Amino acid sequence: MSDVYNSFRNLWIWKYLGERVAWYYKVSANDAPAKYLIAKRTPVPLESSSDYDVEEGLKIYERYTEEFLRIKRDIENGEDIRRLETPRYSLLDMAKDLVWKILRRCVFCRWRCKVDRVEGKRLGTCMLDTVSRVSSYFHHLGEELIFRGTHGSGTIFFTSCNMRCLFCQNSDISRDRFNGIPVTPRQLAQMAYILRLEGVHNINWVGGEPTPHIHNIVTAIWHLAYEGFRLKPSDDDLDHILKVKHDYFIFPMDKRFADYKGEFNVPMLFNTNTFLSRESLIILRPLIDIWLPDFKYGPGKCSIRLSRTPWYWETVTENLKLLYEWGENIVIRHLIMPNHVKCCSIPIIDWISRNTPEIPVNLMDQYRPEHEADPHSPIFNKDAYDIARRPYKEELLEVWRYAEEKKLIFKEITFEKKGFMPP
Template identity: 35%
Template sequence: MNASTRGATHLADCHLCPFHCGALRSVAGGVCRVGAVSYVASEMMHWGEEEPLRPAHAIFFSGCTARCTFCVAARFAFRPTYGVPVRAEMLAQRIVQRQAEGARSVCFIGGDPAPHIPLIVETLALLGERRTVPAVFNSNFYLTDEALDLLDGWIDIYLPDLKFGPASGPQSCGEALGGMPDYWRVVTHCIDRVTRQGSRVIVRHLLMPGHFDCCTAPALAWLAERPALEVSLLTQYLPPASLRGAPANPLRAEEIERARALAARLGLRLVK
């Protein structure tokens, strides 16, 4: 069974993320509420990604497996039918077009791209040698081994988030702010796995006000133990209109400097 066929089974019995919604996805879309048809909220030549990737052909899928209380993309992350329904042939055609316009990478983003892995793999298989730029999987990395099995061999660069620290339980940042139980174990396992595969991995860590001790310090320390990883510190946190437990203040300059100083002491390989 090829990757495209194996991926299609998750449209009826989904186990791409740790919620393991199974057959519920084909009925009501499961936790992410993404059904059998993928929707793209927008696609563009994007200059906001890390330097090795830009200009990136960014494909923003609707729907997400997380429920981050501070999500700046909530209008489509939490609305899985926002935008335009797409098929593999349509997506492949646009990727070829953007390559011709100068894209240095094709980045599958969201929301989160995890529910759309079957379409992503089908699209990359359809493109074959027509694709001349690296394929980038930009995800919250709240994934299963089944999801990573499908992506293996198709993705050139992984761009995982490591937003939250290692505390566990309902009051942990990963669950309380991100809606992802057992966050640290799941995400660090997935990062370790793709690193062992020899893939290029650029880990993003979002700096959040008041979360240095619980999230930033342990996350950077963990990353420092893995010298093969590249690290991108994100500083664009914005307090959401409806806080729902999210930090209420904008990120301060001294918090950014504190994180950068720690990254320098730890010898992290930072990319911008």
């Protein structure tokens, strides 16, 4: 593989976390194909026009995901992807067809609104029909080192959200669904195309929340797989999508950043509040190379008061368990909040140490009271009374010390921005 990635390969953090996120690392460095390139080569004996309902379709999809996993293992053992034919109808084709079927009775997330988002007469909690809007996309240089690397994480910010966090730091996009520009799935793929040719290490689907946009994300991934280097935007597309490209530097484009045996290659990162449904997880399993799920609240009622979200604990823990059982590459994020150490941080650490001990965890200290939690704001909400300040140092230390006691894998990823480097 080209030398353009040597600086990424030489990052110190791989020595500590490389094994935990080995698949992501290989795809990012173009030593392995993104999952979507394998899903494109996984045959399913159906046609686009095949008549099946969502439940039946998901069973078939899961069955052929097993075949996908077999092919992936072969590739990891040295099989050359160029020897594999592209079938008439693939697992990736089926993913695209399934998400648009689900949209007619949307259950992308745990709200399970069952509204017809294609018809658009009634909207669910996310308030979205079929159209996705992007508020910005850019090389994110503030994500964890394994994601920002040397050239940044290729972050694509969608508007709207399926949670209502009083303290949301992105409320301008999560609460304003008309922020940004509407995009077609192909334009989304073109954003990813530009970012990767400029050297990003992953495509970071985020928001707001990416889950309500799964239909357009999966379709964009389909374009990346089938059109690849031919996705070069027309002048009209470029005029449109450059309106929301928020980069301060010019990154020269180089095809070698994206090249895996002649195919356009980039790992898919799903940066989520983890409130998605099992159906969504099943569909995304053969498409997402690394997961970045939030784990915000403990098992009490904090999620209802502070995020207006019921069923939070059971949904997040079930989802994390499933991803862990599947052996996915995962990094968990937990934002330490003031006055929520005992009720949230400690039970979360306990749960992770009992259930998913090998997953790296970022125990983040950057909470600031914003949006409805800002005591100086006219929209301050009294329900946010206990989170209207930054966490005290003692609270942060209590959480980090407990995580250490419980032997969580967290230090490298949590402290690297503070200059921490293990001896």
